[in-house]
Amino acid sequence: MLRLVDGPIDVRELERAVAHPGAGAVLCFQGTTRDSFEGKGVLHLEYEAFAPMALAELERIAAEARARFPGSRLAVAHRVGRVEVGEASVVIAVSAPHRDEAYQASRFAIDALKARVPIWKKEWYADGSQWKANAESRGGDG
Amino acid sequence: MRETDPVDGVLLPAGEAGGVPIRLLLFAGLRERRGTGEEWLLVRPGTTPRALYAQLFPDRGEGRIPVLFAVDQQWTDGAAPLREGQELALIPPLGGG
Numbered sequence: 383m384l385r386l387v388d389g390p391i392d393v394r395e396l397e398r399a400v401a402h403p404g405a406g407a408v409l410c411f412q413g414t415t416r417d418s419f420e421g422k423g424v425l426h427l428e429y430e431a432f433a434p435m436a437l438a439e440l441e442r443i444a445a446e447a448r449a450r451f452p453g454s455r456l457a458v459a460h461r462v463g464r465v466e467v468g469e470a471s472v473v474i475a476v477s478a479p480h481r482d483e484a485y486q487a488s489r490f491a492i493d494a495l496k497a498r499v500p501i502w503k504k505e506w507y508a509d510g511s512q513w514k515a516n517a518e519s520r521g522g523d524g
Numbered sequence: 525m526r527e528t529d530p531v532d533g534v535l536l537p538a539g540e541a542g543g544v545p546i547r548l549l550l551f552a553g554l555r556e557r558r559g560t561g562e563e564w565l566l567v568r569p570g571t572t573p574r575a576l577y578a579q580l581f582p583d584r585g586e587g588r589i590p591v592l593f594a595v596d597q598q599w600t601d602g603a604a605p606l607r608e609g610q611e612l613a614l615i616p617p618l619g620g621g
Contacts, residue, residue: 413621429620430552432613435597436620460620472621492621500594500613501620502552513553515617521590 383457384440391459396475400455405477407484413472427465432500443494451487454478534579536566549613573602
């Protein structure tokens with residue numbers, strides 16, 4: 383299950399999507415919205431996606447995770463639109479035969495997402511707003 | 525178009541013969557800077573994504589944004605000329621997660 387969601391993410395639904403009898407671990411990562419950036423108050427966030435490519439890239443990441451961590455399953459939901467402070471902007475549910483693969487697959491998925499999936503984040507402050515790039519983002523040479 | 529001069533004369537006036545129609549998608553700061561996220565443009569034959577990006581978003585002194593290119597939703601290095609009807613997405617640095 384890979385989706386872009388304009389509204390709160392149903393965490394339990396993602397966990398159910400990856401749970402299966404062969405799994406020895408189900409792990410759920412939630413990336414949540416911080417209320418500050420370098421001491422500056424963040425009021426809320428806004429996410430934008432190139433939806434067809436974002437979903438295709440998530441599918442590639444899921445396939446790579448399955449290949450690296452046999453027996454693992456991955457479900458990802460990412461918000462688009464306005465996200466309030468404290469809400470989850472991304473949820474990654476992973477299941478695997480053993481906990482070690484589950485932790486590794488979860489880490490792999492969030493790192494790959496931040497580097498490769500065409501989604502953008504704008505932080506809104508009391509005195510303006512700014513698009514914020516990930517340090518992990520693939521660099522362009524245009 | 526001169527290969528070595530990417531900034532000069534990439535866009536054609538509407539109605540001028542010989543232009544290559546392409547669909548341009550912009551996101552985040554690039555979309556805001558241009559004022560639209562989606563448009564059709566007529567470009568000179570031979571125009572590459574790199575050249576079009578340089579033309580549409582000249583360096584205003586704050587440095588170039590290092591974009592990625594996707595043509596018809598496939599990642600590319602932006603060096604191959606655009607063909608009629610193709611969709612070019614200019615992808616600024618990512619912020620998901």
